[in-house]
Amino acid sequence: MTDPASPDHAEPWYLLGAGNMGLLAAHYLRRAGFTVIALRRDATPTLERTLILPSGEAVLLHLDCQPIVRAGLARERERSSRQDPRALSDDSTSSVSGIPPAGSAGLSRAGPAPTRPAPTIRRLVVACKAPFSASALAGLPLAADATVLRLQNGLGSLDGLLPDGARMIEVVSASAVKCDGDAHRVVAENDTWMGDCVAAGVPAAGGPAAGDPAAGGPAAGAAKPPPWFAALAGHWPKLHWPDDFRHRQWRKLIGNAVINALTGLHDVANGRVFQDPALASEAEQLAREADRVFTALDPTWPGDSLAGVRALAEATAGNTSSMRADMQAGALTEIDAINGWLLRQADVLGIDLPTHRRIVAAVQARHPEL
Ligand code: KPL
DSSP states (O other): OOOTTSHHHHSOEEEEOOSHHHHHHHHHHHHTTOOEEEEESSOOOEEEEEEEOTTSOEEEEEEEEEEOOOHHHHHHHHHHHHHOGGGGGOSGGGGOOOOOOTTTSSOOOOOSOOOSOOOOEEEEEEOSOGGGHHHHHTTOOEEEEEEEEEOOSSSOTTTTTSOTTOEEEEEEEOOEEEEETTEEEEEEOOOEEEEEOOOTTSOTTSOOOOSOOOSOSSOOOOSSOOTHHHHHHTTSTTEEOOTTHHHHHHHHHHHIIIIIHHHHHHTOOGGGGGTSHHHHHHHHHHHHHHHHHHHHHOTTOOOOOHHHHHHHHHHTTTOOOHHHHHHHTTOOOSHHHHHHHHHHHHHHHTOOOHHHHHHHHHHHHTSOOO
């Protein structure tokens, strides 16, 4: 099924954000025969990470790295090197700005200057945390028709950041990977869904228009999976390309909008959200408000998401949500891409979301100074 010699395998995948989920994606891509290159801010030539699979098997991931060189800078360096070969060995790129904090997105702070011109990136996995997307992507030498897999919580974090002709594929995963000492432990290998990015309010697959095209972002993409998908699905357990992708994505967003925000703010495990009557009541309001937005965007949205959120909280009862972990670490959270995205939709639709407004303000009030 997988033919690593096929032309489709010749094009490497670049990885932006070698954290837990990025490494899991890299592992599946590698297993499917694709080359994966980690993008780095420094000149580290290779990245070695251990991934522990649910079976207990430890996989040593050895990824080649590519230093990030801004598109304009890459052209400039190429031009100067033609005029003066010494130009490629100078140190000027160490002042490149917009670098996510070390460790936050699996990227390091700027180091010595890269010495090769940057290749054009045609396939990219964006797995850095949502708030770092703009700085991580700024000036990357992306091909005009690049394929980008967005493996991040929340929605809209890449809006306006990709070339107009890029194909952005959203990845929604119920799998979970945790840091375990120096290793990355896959604690749950659950369903993962992929689908083309469709702007909110735009019909997903040629259906009637619903609501207002509120979010901006790329227009509805092709509904069919790209050619490489079948090869990848043979090696990425429970990977699907569903027809109702958008609803699955929205269900995940509601789960995050309720559980992450409440567990982060109150510093509790996921299960506590429905055990504590005050939190349970907040959860109910958050879910109800989110349902109003999704129903306005798409009248076929079933609404009544609370039961699903409760089931998710119970299934992950002992977990520390990613937002709680961020807040414990004093890091920036993904609140803007999750609840903030809902607020932006609601704004355009003329809907008030008082509980989301309050919770976004409360979480942001705890953000570190930038
Ligand atoms: O996706 C999650 C997260 O923590 O980001 C949940 C589902 C809430 C599990 O903790």
